[in-house]
Amino acid sequence: MKRGRAWLFGAGALLALGFGVWQLAGGGYIYLKAQLAQVLLERSWRLARAGAADARPWPWADTRALLRLRVPRLGVEQIVLAGASNRTLAFGPGLMLASQLPGRPGVTVISGHRETHFSFLGRLRAGDLVELETPDGRRHDYRVEGHRVVDVRRSRLRLGGPADELVLITCYPLGGVHPLGPERYLVYARAVGQGAYLPPPSSSRR
Numbered sequence: 555m556k557r558g559r560a561w562l563f564g565a566g567a568l569l570a571l572g573f574g575v576w577q578l579a580g581g582g583y584i585y586l587k588a589q590l591a592q593v594l595l596e597r598s599w600r601l602a603r604a605g606a607a608d609a610r611p612w613p614w615a616d617t618r619a620l621l622r623l624r625v626p627r628l629g630v631e632q633i634v635l636a637g638a639s640n641r642t643l644a645f646g647p648g649l650m651l652a653s654q655l656p657g658r659p660g661v662t663v664i665s666g667h668r669e670t671h672f673s674f675l676g677r678l679r680a681g682d683l684v685e686l687e688t689p690d691g692r693r694h695d696y697r698v699e700g701h702r703v704v705d706v707r708r709s710r711l712r713l714g715g716p717a718d719e720l721v722l723i724t725c726y727p728l729g730g731v732h733p734l735g736p737e738r739y740l741v742y743a744r745a746v747g748q749g750a751y752l753p754p755p756s757s758s759r760r
Contacts (some may be wrong), residue, residue: 591645592671595619597634602689603649617642620649622687623664630674634686638665647671648682653713655718656694657745658687659715665723666737672724678741684720696720696743707736718745 591611598611598619599669609618621634638648647666654660665670678684682698696719703726711721719742 558670567580571599592633595635595646599633599689601690617645617648620689620694621664622685624681624685624687625674625678625682627682628674628684632671634664638663643667647663653734654718656688657692657718659716659718661711661715661719661721662686663711663713663723664719668724668726668728674726675739675741678722679721683746684722684743686720695746697746698741698743701739701741704738704740705736706738711740719743720745735743 592609598609599622601609603618611617613621617635617637620636623632623634624630633646635642635646635648636651638650641664642648644667647664649655650663650665653663656662664695666675668675678698678701680698680700684696684698686694686696688694721743722743724739725734726739728739
């Protein structure tokens with residue numbers, strides 16, 4: 555009887571260990587995929603800045619580099635893709651196409667996964683500067699005003715309005731430990747003025 559219990563305990567421990575390794579391996583794959591994608595997107599961004607007609611990061615991509623996002627205090631610098639589908643967000647943060655581009659009246663909405671690119675959202679605080687650069691070399695600066703947790707089943711994001719605003723979105727709870735639910739973590743920021751013009755990269759940098 556004791557040997558049977560010991561066997562069951564051992565089998566259970568092995569199953570638990572195997573499941574843990576599988577989870578860690580899956581998480582590591584997602585992280586490595588996200589990091590590799592940003593390397594490829596850097597090339598796509600340079601092509602877009604240089605005015606290339608086809609600036610896709612890889613031949614079969616259905617998205618393209620659209621913005622560069624920076625948070626100076628946190629040392630964050632990422633390429634933002636066009637669209638916010640699950641397939642796009644696997645490679646980088648994405649601009650919701652129904653929202654506005656930076657510098658225009660309305661709300662610019664950028665989404666990202668809490669496990670990878672937008673894992674820094676919980677460290678943003680009021681007063682932080684968020685920079686968005688467009689391929690034409692213009693930089694748009696936003697100042698963080700605060701954050702909010704919302705339930706997507708009962709809340710709808712307002713995209714219009716006279717002000718130039720930015721909303722960064724990721725899943726909640728932060729950290730990626732809990733199963734995905736209906737709650738989202740939103741960081742709100744407001745434009746603080748037009749930044750300096752950044753010239754496109756020279757041909758030697760392509």
